[in-house]
Amino acid sequence: MTVEGIPKYKEIAAKKIAERNAKFVKEWLIPAEKLPQLQDVSNWIPKSGYLSEEELKITESDASEIVKNVKSKEWSALQVTKAFCHRASIAHQLVNCLSEVFFEEAFKQAEDLDKYQEETGKVKGPFHGLPISLKDNLNIKGQATSIGMVEFAFNPEQMEEDSVIVKLFRDMGAVFYAKTNVPVAMMMPETTNHIFGNTSNPLNRNLSAGGSSGGEAALLALKGSPIGVGSDIGGSIRIPASFQNIYAIRPTFGRFPTYGSRSGLPGLESVNSVNGPLSSDLEAIELYCKSVIDQEPWNHDPKVVEIPWRKVELPSKLNVAVLTDDGWVRPTPPIRRGMSIVIDALKKDGHDIIEWNPAEHFRLSQIISSFFVSDGGIHIKEVTKATGETFFPYMQNYGTTPEMGVAQLWKLQAERTSLIKKFLDRWNATAEKTGNGKPIDAIIMPATPFPGNPNGKFHDYVGYTSPFNLVDYSVGIFPVTRADKDLDPKDEKRESFYSKTDENIWKDYDPVESHGGAVALQLVGRRHQEEKVIEMLKVVRDLL
């Protein structure tokens, strides 16, 4: 405690917020009384009149259009950057999605790019002049990386080096202007922390943005960024992407560089965090993946695997396994309806649909949870203790789980390896069930049981996403529809529930409260098959 009874962590957080807030462009800030009271703000910005016609045109453009227009000098990099900064500023006022703000630096960076183009007649790279938003854990030279922990708000105040992927984007000509909000240590499925507070969902502000890439997904849904980078260790790209109805890829570890970003659990390798792109535009996702891999990131990150970006030819008809209910938590009606929409569309188009048996999923989701706290929360306790910040309910187990010994860790790791082999064998064995004797190309299934959850009511069940962090498959998220109070009435109470979590999620679902929430699903491909996943996402998108 400091003088006057204000806890130290609150004092530091207040200072950080004040400094961050001073970095917004004052003329762009909308007076509180002019801000909407709507739940659904997803279409408010274009209609609000706060953006100029030109700003609107730029920010409604796809990434490829933007780089094309900067290259042709239709737009300057500065013009584009200002437009996105302005829109991001409004987005932040609507859903509280930004952590770090550095518009001034972005303007300078854009001016330098314009000058470079003026002087050389060339663009710096495939992202020349494209603003890109970054999840808070990515280090940018000169900015802080707090990952939602008060101790890191000013420690260091300025990072000395870019994360490898940030450096690659810098070399490709991208412009950095903001980092996006995350939960404490990025280890909660909702985006809230003691510095920047909670990020809410633009589709329905009663709902959470999800986590941990929640600030990123919310900003992207409001088109305050054409493309952004998230990270995923148990669902942290997929949950918020699905809650915001945007596209995203959780790649296999080793496909994209991860070195040099701040981890909530540094040194954890039993499961590896990965980063990947999120965007409302699927082609932007493809541009991102191809461009990053064309930079040969294996020469910059010691854990990246030398697999070039490959051209994929899909079979004319896909073999798809579907999983609507994992037997541990039954998805709420909007998600089940979303699954039906996709299954019907695929069947109608002649694709071969079989059922997926989630035999290993639940145990994998238990094991991954054990990995997260295998250090007994020692790191997180140390960092929080430094400022006295308190634990959110989702984080309690980091305070209470005893540290594991390495012998026990080895047992769990061996068990995981045996489970992921079984998973692979079962994937191959689907060849016996499909019509053409080939195994499935993908699994399509929910990413969460609900279309966004009321803030604070995620119930921490990540069993629809976390098994894929352990099998380490490449997974895409795609939007399907939105929850509808009339189409998605509450289920009758079942005679028995799979689990307490299942019952609580049933209980919490309120069709009115969830109205307008996102219904997005996962498409799971094999390891290192990001190219194929993107092609399959295109097929599904074109059908819907």
Add this chain to the structure above:
Amino acid sequence: MTVEGIPKYKEIAAKKIAERNAKFVKEWLIPAEKLPQLQDVSNWIPKSGYLSEEELKITESDASEIVKNVKSKEWSALQVTKAFCHRASIAHQLVNCLSEVFFEEAFKQAEDLDKYQEETGKVKGPFHGLPISLKDNLNIKGQATSIGMVEFAFNPEQMEEDSVIVKLFRDMGAVFYAKTNVPVAMMMPETTNHIFGNTSNPLNRNLSAGGSSGGEAALLALKGSPIGVGSDIGGSIRIPASFQNIYAIRPTFGRFPTYGSRSGLPGLESVNSVNGPLSSDLEAIELYCKSVIDQEPWNHDPKVVEIPWRKVELPSKLNVAVLTDDGWVRPTPPIRRGMSIVIDALKKDGHDIIEWNPAEHFRLSQIISSFFVSDGGIHIKEVTKATGETFFPYMQNYGTTPEMGVAQLWKLQAERTSLIKKFLDRWNATAEKTGNGKPIDAIIMPATPFPGNPNGKFHDYVGYTSPFNLVDYSVGIFPVTRADKDLDPKDEKRESFYSKTDENIWKDYDPVESHGGAVALQLVGRRHQEEKVIEMLKVVRDLL
């Protein structure tokens, strides 16, 4: 203790040995008095008169010749198998290199292959009729896997499933006839254990075969096998390959399947064991790598990476960094002479030679040693305790090191990751030192400080090999020459030594005792660049 005062483990070991010995073909066993008393038995077999002319011709042939001749029906698979079984039997009598022996099963397998070819007119795969020897840790359906631990001699007596790589070889038509000796748990650099005893070095039986793939390398050096599979977690392929003057590849983890073999430290993932080929024929190594990867092992092992076997074009002149002395243990004179031979040959051929700075090596070798015992030896203690087998001197730390907590493991893993990034950056930075502005293609350096060590005197210094397990680079071993008592006199005593180990290794080196020992070196390429490493090995071989 059992009755009569014989420790349980000795009783079990004796039973195992008796059963194993009964599996040799009696007519092939050479009476003790007819066995040579030579130190160097590397050329004894061809001259001994125990092999028929045909058996000699077959066993002196390269792998590609063998599969060609079986395919053309010049030789039957059975004929080939019998020839190698016979030669392996003699090899074993010379250096004690085999653990499991199953010639009868091999004859049956070969007959089935011949029958298959007769009936279908086709061969089963690219290894049809090729005998392949396997390090003991690889599981073969129906055989035991003792990995040098008495408890596993009969537990289980018969494995129920092939390791993934064994299954791939079976599908390719390879014939299994023997497994080869390893040290206890494969965690010593010399091949000895309480079941099968010590494997000695055919080039000079005063010297150790090295470990842990020592039985394999000794058998291959005596051409009791055309190609074999070893495994490497700190040097276990490279040390014995270098001691026996044969070729070998330690691949990057994820290039070849490792699933389903018995580990001495199951569940350890801070550093991953890999397996790879050893052979006296470099083209056999290439055939192995290409054939395995053409089977798409990523569809069978959940940790294999989807990288096809690629055609590599080397630059006409290579950039090579050399490291003759790592500053912790000075290599003995034969090894330094070997380095000179190679450096001179490369320079003469116009390749660009710079020095390699081993800045991260020593700390990496410390960290890997900590990883090995991070479970406090709990697993090894449990397994040895089951039969009461005693610890060899090299294994003492598995009995004495306390178990590490996961928090400490995370710290070490994070430090390792930061070191391997530095290593990569320094590799890239060599571009500033080479003549053509490109980074080095390879590092050439010793694999051990000596040309084989006297049995029991390895001093456990694996600092020339183990750093590459952590950076996880692809490494080849190639033979250069042999130690010569006249060319390699002992160094004068230096005023100061780098370390106690350095001094001991200087002290132990005796030119007469080491005479004829192997001088083989390492060629280190980047991650997942096994193709390029093989091409570079060809360049070096052709120069020598």
